[in-house]
Amino acid sequence: MKPITKAVVIFLGIVFCLTGCSRKKDTFLSRNYHAVTTEYNTLYNGDVALQNGLKSVNNAFTENFWELLPIERFEVKDEVRLDSEGNNSDFERAEEKAIKAIQKHSMNIGGREKNPQIDEAYLMLGKARYYDQRFVPALAAFNNILNRYPSSDKINQVKVWREKTNMRLGNDELAIKNLRRHLDQEEIEGQDLADISAVLAEAFLNLEQKDSTMAYITVAAEETKIKEQKARYHFIRGQLYSEFGKKDSANLAFDEIIEMHRKIPRAFYINAHLAKAANFDADNGDKLAFQEYLAELEENRENRPFLNKIYYQIAEYHLSQGSDSIAEAYYNKSLRANTGDKTLNARNYLTLGDMYFDRTIYKTAGAYYDSTLTNMVQKSKPYRVTSKKRENLEDVILYEGIAKTNDSILRLVNMPKEDRLALFSKYIDELKAADEAQAEQDKKDAIILAQATAKNVGNTPGFQRRGPGLPGANAGGPGASGDFYFYNPTTVAYGKNEFQRLWGDRKLQDNWRLSDKRGTDATDAGIEDVIATATDEDRYNPEFYIGLIPTEQTAIDSLAKDRNYAYYQLGLIYKEKFKEYELAKSRLQNLLKFNPEERLILPTKYNLQQIYEALGQTGEADIAKNEIISNFPDSRYAEILRNPQSQLAKDENSPESVYEATYAQFEEQNYAQVIQKADESIKNFEGDAFVPKFEILKASAIGRLQGFEAYKESVNYIALTYPSTEEGKRAQEILTTALPALESREFIPDEDQGEFKVVYQFDNTSKETVLEFIKNLETEIAKTPLRNLTVSEDVYNANTTFVVVHGMEFLTRAKGFTGFLEEYKDKESKDIARPFFVISSPNYAIVQRHKNLDQFLTPQ
Known part of the structure; x- marks a missing residue:
């Protein structure tokens, strides 16, 4: 063929292909060209990107076999994303390829799609958006297939994906309704049935209907042909059966996983063994065979990555059998073999902490609880429970240390x-x-x-020699x-x-x-x-x-007093916080043997009487009750024992009533009486939960009466003496945050302020005189046009009281306040002429806080 002829033929062939493959023509060549190009070019590359993205998602997901496994291996974030921009570049690329396939190869002719690959493109588009957690756009893609391609061979898959997306958007009931209707209308089997059943199981699980979840997850496990899915579904079945208390059925589900052995990920195989071991019936099972079973798991070299969990399960078995020392050894081995499983760490540390707590080795128990908290999710219920237990241990550790040390020293004191x-x-x-x-x-x-x-x-x-005599010079040659x-x-x-x-x-x-x-x-x-x-x-x-043993009686008495108080506090802590009645009884009974000070005897006997009742020791309880009623008939404890129904009634002698009365005195600014009454109550109610409340009320009264430094000292005492109480924690917070901001004694120029006070000073004056002055002053103010002024009585210190007029907006008006009152006087006006000073509101707060009135009145 001549060259010119060959060129013409090639040209005509290209033109024929271009015109024959048009998306607007329904021809054999056009349909197949676009179908093949879509499947083997655009969608192929998109599918590669989708699989890469899915692989990264799976790698980022960590299975937590300690909790009920999710039915789909997918971690959903809390927020619902509506934007069109992807988070994962692979999913973004898959989405781009799907859109390109739709835009360049769709053959919508006469209202019908002629390219059989376009529904695949929309399915890929929805999947990419789903895995990128953009569920609203994903839902639009799946609905597009159902609306435009109802006869697609992918219709079952599309409906599964649409309902999965509805479920992720919180529409579990809608997903259940749609999938159940689809099952009723169509005969579905195989993998499609497995996928639909899995989605239904997860929707019911979200609704906490676990019986329905069990029914559908069983179908999914039987129908799926994907081994990893089958293992997951069977494991969830086993977990649900264990939760229902049906251990035999659970073990059958775990056996299904074990039989698959190397066909599934090793994690499922080992955890199935361990879950089955956790269901072992120690009362009726063959213990020797079970121990051999656990030993075989431990010795299998293939199980080395899972030794942490295997050791934990062995420890749990020995703990259940009362072999605490063996159990402790295996818990520690589990911790040493751990590969970053925080849940397992928390379980190990918590159990070890409980073991040491039961042995009354509280300092070690506290250390284990600290480690437990670092491995727990904050703000979770287990975290709060353990944190509270750890906080309670602070006092136990403190008082047990005091009791132990002082007991030892006092024994040496009394020793020949x-x-x-x-x-x-x-x-x-x-x-x-x-x-x-x-x-x-x-x-x-x-x-x-x-x-x-x-x-x-x-x-x-x-390491080369750099010079003669240099320290550390290398005597060997290079390469040693x-x-x-x-x-x-x-x-x-x-x-x-x-x-x-x-x-x-x-x-x-x-x-x-x-x-x-x-x-x-x-x-x-x-x-x-x-x-x-x-x-x-x-x-x-x-x-x-x-020579180190104390000999002075005052030091010995102080040791005994601290020891006695520690024993009393330990008795209360074990009784009230831990319900450890035997420990509480031991500490309080020992306290009475030490002949403690009078203030501890009655509350100790009363708490012992309550402990005897809690332990069912009615004889001892009656003896203690009669002794209290006979020897302390006028005490509130005797009143409670005589009238058990009114135990919590607020009689005039209860700490609640006394506190309320004292607080009422505080509000009336009777600060000296508050301090005196608080001191009395702190002694009378020694060991009661209200004592720190009296302390902080007393500190507030001291601050109002004596000023900043006295208040700071009182608050510091509370923070150190009652560190584990709410009042102690609040005192510590005041010390670290509030007081530094209030420490300055420097006054601010009054001219720069916008609110002023007129202050009348009364020294060593009776209450009646002050009240009479306030009454007359309010009467005179009412005659003026000013309606926003108020009058108050403020205690400055033990000898001085202020009568304060509040609400002056201008310094000139405040300084001319007396003249302003004179302007509106009448025949019935009382004589209220009296010296006063004017002060801005910020400076008045400084004067009251630091009690530095003299500095304000006579500035240097």
């Missing part, structure tokens, strides 16, 4: 000198043996350290191998031991070298510091320790 000498001689013999063993170990460690250091310095790669100093566990251990020996247990904080930073209990920190700084001669001398 020869017994003291024998006790400390034995202690010194043990101390010498320990020191000798440590010295021997230090020598061995020093040798090992020297050898390891020489090896490391000589063989560190790339060896471990860096801090990679050697022996040298590191030696370094840690040396640090502990020299510095003690130091917290990670600034200025850690200071002597008062050594980690010791607050109760015995002083003695520990003395012993820590003692010479070896003193440390090996019994008389040195005997």
Whole structure:
């Protein structure tokens, strides 16, 4: 063929293809060209992007087998996004490809779509938007298919996706209604039936109708051909059955997963084993076979990534069997093997904390509860419960420490000198043996350290000699191998031991070298510091320790008083907060043996009577009741015991009534009486929950009467004495936030202010005189045209009272206030001529706060 002819043929062929493949012509060539191009070009690339995006979503999702698994592996965010811009570039690309397929290859001729791939494009468009969590635009894409392509072969899938989207938008009832109608109208089977059933199960689960969820998730598990889905659905079935208390049915569901073994992700396989183990019937099951089963899980090398959960399950079994020591060992192994599972961490720490709490080792229990809280979701119910328990432990740790330390010291006080000498001689013999063993170990460690250091310095790669005599110069040649100093566990251990020996247990904080930073209990920190700084001669001398025992009666009495109060507080805490009645009884009974001060005896006996009743010890309860009624007939405790129905009634002697009466005095500005009454109540109601309330009311009265510094001191006392109460926490908040802002004593120029007060000062004047003046002043003010003025009586201090006229807007009007009153006087006017001073509202607050009136009246 001639070249010119060949060119013409090619040209005509191109023209024929371009005109023959038009989207406006319903021809065989046009339909197939656009269908093939759509499927194998645009949609193929879009599907690749969609799968990549889905893979990133799945990788970001972490299965939480501790809770009911979601039916769809998809984490939905709280907000509903309406914008058209995507968050994920892969989903955005998939959306772009779907839109391109629709725009360039759609063949809508005569109201019918001739390209069979366009419904696929809309389906991809909806999926991309769904996974990008833009559910409203996704819903529009799925509805477009249902409205325009009702005969599509993807109609079942489209309806599934539309109802999934409705469900994500909170329309669970609508999703159920639509899918049930679809099941009634069509015969659906296989994967389509599995997908529809899964959506129905999740919708019912959202509505908390778990019986219906169980029915549909069972169908989904049977019909799906996707192994991972089958494992998920069976696992959810097992979880629901376990929740219903049907352990046998749950284990059958877990067995379905176990039988799939390597066909599913290992996480489902192992967690199915562990969930089944959690359902073990310890009363009727074969314990030996079960222990072998757990041991096999532990020893299987393939299970190493899941050892944390396996150890936890083994620990749970031993704990249920009363083998606490074995259980504790496995809980700790679970913590050491953990791979970042915060829920598992929280469970381990919480159980260990409870175990130590039950053993009354409260300081260790508190540390475990602290670790528990760091692994819990804040603002959740378990977090709040554990946090409250930890807060309650603060007082237990404090008072148990005081009780233990003071008991030990008082035993030494009462011990004969020869017994003291024998006790400390034995202690010194043990101390010498320990020191000798440590010295021997230090020598061995020093040798090992020297050898390891020489090896490391000589063989560190790339460590080159820079010059003769430089410290740390490398004696080895280039390329020598060896471990860096801090990679050697022996040298590191030696370094840690040396640090502990020299510095003690130091917290990670600034200025850690200071002597008062050594980690010791607050109760015995002083003695520990003395012993820590003692010479070896003193440390090996019994008389040195005997000399530390207090001998002055005042110090001994103080120790006994603090010990008694600690025992009383422990009894109340165990009784009221923890319901540990045996512990409470023990502490209060021991307190009575110590012959405590009078104020503790009656409340201790009353609380013991309540504890006896709670424990069902009616005999002891009756004895205690009769003793209180006989020996303390006029007390409010005796009144409560005589009339149990009025236990919480507000009689005049109850702390509630006394507090209300005292607060009424506070509102009447009788601050001196408030302080006196609060002091009396604090003594009378020792240990009652109202005591901190009286303290903070007293502090407020002191502040009003004595000023800022006295108030600050009182608030600081409350924060230190009652740190775990609401009043103590509020006092601490006042100290850190409110008081610094009120500390300034500097006055502000009155000319710059917009509100002023006229103040009349009364010194050592009777209440009646002040009230009479106020009455006359209000009468005279009422004769003037001013209607926004008010008069108040304000206490300044114990000897001075102010009568204050409020509401002056201008300084000149305030200074001429007397003249203004004179202008409107009449024949019936009373003589109210009296010296006064004018002050702005901000400066009046400073005067009342800091009691510096003299400074204001006679500025320097």
